[in-house]
Amino acid sequence: MKKCIICGNNKFKLIWHGKLRNSSNGFTKKREKIYQCPICDLAFLKDRRKKLEDSSVTRNIFNKSNSYREFVKFHSPREQAKLESIEKHISFKNKNILESNCGTGILLNKLKRVARSTTGLDSPFYKKIIEKYGHKYFSSIDEIIKSKVKFDIAFSLSEIEHKYDPANFIKKMKKILSKNGVIILRIPNFNNIYMYMLGNSFLKYDYRISHNFYFGEKNLDLFFKKLNFKIVKKFGLNEYTLNHLLNYINVKKRVPVKGLKKYFEKKTEKFVKQNIENSLASTSLIYILR
Numbered sequence: 001m002k003k004c005i006i007c008g009n010n011k012f013k014l015i016w017h018g019k020l021r022n023s024s025n026g027f028t029k030k031r032e033k034i035y036q037c038p039i040c041d042l043a044f045l046k047d048r049r050k051k052l053e054d055s056s057v058t059r060n061i062f063n064k065s066n067s068y069r070e071f072v073k074f075h076s077p078r079e080q081a082k083l084e085s086i087e088k089h090i091s092f093k094n095k096n097i098l099e100s101n102c103g104t105g106i107l108l109n110k111l112k113r114v115a116r117s118t119t120g121l122d123s124p125f126y127k128k129i130i131e132k133y134g135h136k137y138f139s140s141i142d143e144i145i146k147s148k149v150k151f152d153i154a155f156s157l158s159e160i161e162h163k164y165d166p167a168n169f170i171k172k173m174k175k176i177l178s179k180n181g182v183i184i185l186r187i188p189n190f191n192n193i194y195m196y197m198l199g200n201s202f203l204k205y206d207y208r209i210s211h212n213f214y215f216g217e218k219n220l221d222l223f224f225k226k227l228n229f230k231i232v233k234k235f236g237l238n239e240y241t242l243n244h245l246l247n248y249i250n251v252k253k254r255v256p257v258k259g260l261k262k263y264f265e266k267k268t269e270k271f272v273k274q275n276i277e278n279s280l281a282s283t284s285l286i287y288i289l290r
């Protein structure tokens with residue numbers, strides 16, 4: 001990358017030169033470089049990968065297997081949490097909804113009862129199951145543009161960080177929105193409390209070959225402004241509990257979500273989660289764009 005895709009700056013600092021996670025437990029043999037733009041804070045993989053844009057390929061190497069059942073098991077609680085926090089800000093009632101990167105359609109299944117229509121976009125691996133659940137299906141965004149179908153709400157969760165060219169992808173998403181349509185993005189937040197508290201002991205496991213970019217509030221605000229979007233809402237979403245963070249700090253390596261030592265009760269965890277999200281030091285950021 002000669003120029004920062006967001007601010008255009010052409011000088012970067014090297015923030016990582018080491019092995020990268022390339023599966024749920026493995027690391028690359030070779031060391032790889034991650035650079036960061038000192039102006040807008042955008043971090044990116046020096047050798048960006050194009051082939052990992054196909055979600056069925058990525059899920060196959062990072063999750064246990066790429067079966068439908070594994071997908072549902074892995075994603076259901078996470079999707080539920082995301083949806084609940086988004087629902088506080090926007091109504092899904094009678095809307096034509098698209099989910100890009102939909103996988104087996106967990107989110108679409110939850111939205112189907114209230115939405116006017118539900119459509120999934122993902123690799124052909126998921127076509128059969130999406131149609132079985134009664135959603136419309138597309139295998140590419142170009143196909144949607146060609147069909148002239150428009151959406152009131154387009155979800156893209158955990159997706160743009162994988163893209164080889166995120167700007168191109170978002171420009172295309174804009175073309176398929178109806179007049180007052182919005183895009184809802186969930187993006188991993190580089191400047192999150194795990195990174196602040198654990199430094200390289202977090203980054204070592206967080207950096208991975210499938211993420212071409214590592215975004216944060218500063219560069220995302222600028223990015224969306226440049227793409228002529230209005231930010232309707234932005235807020236934090238912390239996907240893990242305080243107990244999870246404290247267990248991680250205790251052993252300084254990734255810990256499972258369940259079976260952890262309990263430092264605090266649910267009430268305190270909820271209190272802290274809210275404050276982490278309010279401060280935007282959460283593990284993810286949600287942007288609603290118009």
Ligand SMILES: [Zn+2]
Nearest residue numbers: 004007037040
């Ligand atoms: Zn930049």
